[in-house]
Amino acid sequence: MSNKAMKININGQSFTVDADPNMPLLWALRDMLQLTGTKYGCGAGLCGACTIHVDGEPARACLTSLKQVADKAVTTIEGLEFEQLKQAWAQHNVPQCGFCQAGQLMSAAALLAKHPKPADAQIDEAMSGNICRCGTYTRIKSAIKATTGGYQASHSAAASMEVEA
Numbered sequence: 148m149s150n151k152a153m154k155i156n157i158n159g160q161s162f163t164v165d166a167d168p169n170m171p172l173l174w175a176l177r178d179m180l181q182l183t184g185t186k187y188g189c190g191a192g193l194c195g196a197c198t199i200h201v202d203g204e205p206a207r208a209c210l211t212s213l214k215q216v217a218d219k220a221v222t223t224i225e226g227l228e229f230e231q232l233k234q235a236w237a238q239h240n241v242p243q244c245g246f247c248q249a250g251q252l253m254s255a256a257a258l259l260a261k262h263p264k265p266a267d268a269q270i271d272e273a274m275s276g277n278i279c280r281c282g283t284y285t286r287i288k289s290a291i292k293a294t295t296g297g298y299q300a301s302h303s304a305a306a307s308m309e310v311e312a
């Protein structure tokens with residue numbers, strides 16, 4: 148382990164990542180930790196495919212460095228515990244090719260954590276940064292509206308397991 152190794156908390160687990168602290172979190176998620184549910188789309192903060200939560204707030208993993216998430220709680224699609232939203236997604240047949248969907252779900256969950264019953268304008272604003280080349284926007288909005296419960300976003304850096312990468 149080099150002196151660059153740092154600990155990051157993802158989905159309630161503490162991972163030790165041996166990498167440049169300036170490296171985008173997305174690279175670590177996908178290439179070092181095999182958390183490949185978070186997708187690489189544009190790499191420039193423009194598409195939303197890489198959306199995760201950092202202390203409950205939506206963030207773009209391609210623009211978030213490892214050092215920015217030290218001592219913070221990161222949640223990825225693998226750790227998203229919001230069954231009602233996932234069921235609504237399935238019931239409304241939202242995914243088409245699926246590539247953007249992890250990011251869409253993470254943005255929707257963050258919205259519902261703040262606004263359990265969001266107005267159309269709030270949905271439009273919260274989801275505006277998530278691009279879908281398959282045009283599933285209408286279904287996404289229907290699924291969000293069909294979700295009647297809020298979401299408790301993770302803000303705690305509970306370290307239940309140590310994993311080195």
Ligand code: FES
Nearest residue numbers: 188189190192209
């Ligand atoms: S890959 Fe991060 S916003 Fe597109």
Ligand code: FES
Nearest residue numbers: 244245279280281
């Ligand atoms: S479902 Fe294909 S890009 Fe959104």
